[in-house]
Amino acid sequence: MTSTDFSRTDRALTRSPLTLDDVPALTALMNRIDVADELGEPAEEPSIREWLTMPGLDLERDTVAVRAGDELIGFTAVDVHTSLDRDDRVRCQLMGGVDPAHRRQGLGTELFDWAEDRATHLAAERHPAESEAIFRASGGRDPDIDAEEDAPLTGGADVRPLLERRGYRRARSWLVMVRDLPGAALPSFEREQAQVIAPEDSHAEATRLAHLDAFADHWGSAPVPPERWNLWWSSHTSRRELSSIAIDAEGTVLAYVITSEDKPGVLHIALVGTRPEARGRGLARAVIARTLAAAADAGFATAELEVDAESLTGATRLYDALGFARDAVYGTFEKPVGRLV
Helix, strand or coil, X not given: CCCCCCCCCHHHEEEECCCHHHHHHHHHHHHHHHHHCXXXXXXXXXXXXXXXXXXXXXXXXXXXXXXXXXXXXXXXXXXXXXXXXXXXXXXXXXXXXXXXXXXXXXXXXXXXXXXXXXXXXXXXXXXXXXXXXXXXXXXXXXXXXXXXXXXXXXXXXXXHHHHHHCCCEXXXXXXXXXXXXXXXXXXXXXXXXXXXXXXCHHHHHHHHHHHHHHCCCCCCCCCCCHHHHHHHHCCCCECHHHCEEEECCCCCEEEEEEEEEEECCEEEEEXXXXXXXXXXXXXXXXXXXXXXXXXXXXXXXXXXXXXXXXXXXXXXXXXXXXXXXXXXXXXXEEEEEEECC
């Protein structure tokens, strides 16, 4: 199936691009997948609508939906970054899933065939031919190895054997860490170093620039363009009043925490960063502490975040010190593509 072939109707299934009319069905499908794969990431319709209208995603060209009659049973979407990552590679994110009731029928293979083909073409359109590309896909949650001996393993993902057969290999592990609120006492901060406040709309671009600087040396990172940053900044799940920034006397954002409420009553710490020249001053600790205190005052019972298990900045040690506990591990899988043609 090529990047423009949506006409197949074998096995009484149809293929066509996703549309905004699919938001309810896609939300329901993603929640069935979430339950089956124990991902702990339930979807809501407003978030799915925001995702489908993300700048740079062309639904007609970059997505495929598989339907059995009127029921949406599988999908894929391709997101090729507009900037090269820190290793000068074109990052191609392949997303999708198959309804648990329709797995092991070849749909996953078919969707990956289409997604890889589309990603290759889109990467070549957006970047010079001398660039190298990398396919990236989620490998789901690791099984819970701490379960009792007679208990079945939980977590994991059906997609991993398929990924490995296609040449993908685990490239990174991500720790999900949680903290009860209010929890243990939080550290104090010397206010003379910087002002720690909740960001306002006027801080959006300054915070984006701080993020670009903070993540320039992080694995797999690529610059976030203003259009996508503004979507995150103004998302319906954004909790700006619970986010925090540390600014100096000139108004430069030195450190930041961006938060959202993706699950009711759980504050999700989506991004944490400190400019390299401001590290080692306790600023990350200060912005996180302000956010946690504000979340507790607002009635949140739990805070959660994901962190690169191999972070160069020692982030896991920071979160351990702030009372976060490790809850789950997720895997990212990658497949080198080589130079684009």
